[in-house]
Amino acid sequence: MPLVEIRSLTKIYPQGESMLGGKSRGKNEVRAVDDVSLDIHSGETLGLVGESGSGKSTLGRLILRLIEPTSGSIRFEDRDLLGASSGEMRRQRRDMQIIFQDPFASLDPRFRVEDIIAEPLIIHGNSHGSANDADVPPSSRFSRQGALTSRARRARVVELLRAVGLDESILQRFPHEFSGGQRQRIGIARALALRPKFIVADEPVSALDVSVGAQIVNLLAQLQRDFGLTYLFISHSMPVVRYLSTRIAVMYRGKIVEMGTTGQIVERPQHPYTRSLLEATPEVAV
Numbered sequence: 001m002p003l004v005e006i007r008s009l010t011k012i013y014p015q016g017e018s019m020l021g022g023k024s025r026g027k028n029e030v031r032a033v034d035d036v037s038l039d040i041h042s043g044e045t046l047g048l049v050g051e052s053g054s055g056k057s058t059l060g061r062l063i064l065r066l067i068e069p070t071s072g073s074i075r076f077e078d079r080d081l082l083g084a085s086s087g088e089m090r091r092q093r094r095d096m097q098i099i100f101q102d103p104f105a106s107l108d109p110r111f112r113v114e115d116i117i118a119e120p121l122i123i124h125g126n127s128h129g130s131a132n133d134a135d136v137p138p139s140s141r142f143s144r145q146g147a148l149t150s151r152a153r154r155a156r157v158v159e160l161l162r163a164v165g166l167d168e169s170i171l172q173r174f175p176h177e178f179s180g181g182q183r184q185r186i187g188i189a190r191a192l193a194l195r196p197k198f199i200v201a202d203e204p205v206s207a208l209d210v211s212v213g214a215q216i217v218n219l220l221a222q223l224q225r226d227f228g229l230t231y232l233f234i235s236h237s238m239p240v241v242r243y244l245s246t247r248i249a250v251m252y253r254g255k256i257v258e259m260g261t262t263g264q265i266v267e268r269p270q271h272p273y274t275r276s277l278l279e280a281t282p283e284v285a286v
C-alpha cells in the first residue's frame with residue numbers, strides 16, 4: 001500500500017497568474033495540474049522536477065490540501081483526504097508537513113525561535129511524548145487538556161533543534177539574527193515538531209548558496225534515516241534530485257511526462273524534456 005496515492009488529480013485556475021502578479025485577461029484557464037496519477041511509497045524520496053510553471057508547487061500543495069483540487073482523489077495511508085471532515089483533516093495534517101523555498105519569508109519575524117518551533121505543538125495540543133521527556137515526571141508532562149506542559153514543550157523544542165544541528169543557545173533569538181541556512185534548519189525543526197511521516201520539500205535549497213544547500217540536502221537525508229520520513233522533493237536542480245531521490249517524476253505543463261527509478265531516468269531518459277534537463281546540468285557531486 002502506497003503512503004500517498006494520487007489519482008487523476010487536476011487543478012484548473014480560471015485565469016493564469018502572470019509573472020508580474022497581475023491577472024491576464026481573457027479566457028485562458030491554466031491547467032496547473034492536469035490529470036496526475038502517482039504513488040509515493042513509505043520511506044522513499046520522490047524527486048519532482050520540471051521547468052518553472054510546470055505545476056510542481058501546485059501538486060505539492062494539493063497533496064497537503066493547502067489548496068483544493070478541481071477534481072481527482074488523494075489517499076494518505078489509504079484514507080480519502082478529499083472526503084475527510086475538518087477534524088479528520090486536522091489529525092491528518094500532523095502527519096504531513098511542508099518545507100518552503102524561502103527561509104526568510106516562511107518564519108514569522110515577530111516570534112522567537114522557541115515559539116516558532118513550539119507553535120505546532122501548541123496548536124495541536126500535542127501529546128507526543130519523547131524519549132528526552134524522561135526527566136519530566138509523567139504526571140507533569142501533560143496538562144489536563146492533554147497538551148504538553150511548557151517544560152516538556154521546551155525539552156521537545158531543544159530535541160528538535162539538536163536534530164537539525166542547532167542548540168538551545170538560540171531559543172530566545174529572532175529569525176533575522178540567522179543566515180539563510182540556519183533559518184532553513186529552524187523551518188525544518190518546525191516541520192518535524194509533530195513527528196510527520198510525509199514531507200513536501202518545495203525547493204528547500206534553491207534560495208541558498210551551493211555549499212549551504214548541500215549541507216541542508218545532507219541534513220534532509222540524515223533526518224529521513226533517523227525518522228523514517230517520506231519526501232516529495234521538488235527542485236529545478238537535477239544534481240540535487242538525483243542525489244536524494246529513490247525515484248524521479250518529470251513534470252511538464254501540468255502533466256507527469258516521465259517517471260522511474262533515479263537510475264532509469266538518468267541513464268535512459270525517454271522524454272525530450274527530461275533529456276534537455278539532464279543535458280543542461282552537468283554531473284556535480286553534492
Ligand SMILES: Nc1ncnc2c1ncn2[C@@H]1O[C@H](COP(=O)(O)OP(=O)(O)OP(=O)(O)O)[C@@H](O)[C@H]1O
Pocket residue numbers: 013015016017018030031032050051052053054055056057058059
Ligand atoms: N493562485 C494561482 N492563480 C492562478 N494561476 C496560478 C496560481 N498558482 C499557480 N498558478 C499557475 O499555475 C501554473 C503552475 O504553477 P506552479 O507554481 O505550480 O509551478 P512550479 O512548477 O512550482 O513553478 P516554479 O518552478 O517557478 O516554482 C503556472 O502557470 C502558474 O502561473
Ligand SMILES: [Mg+2]
Pocket residue numbers: 056057058202
Ligand atoms: Mg514552485
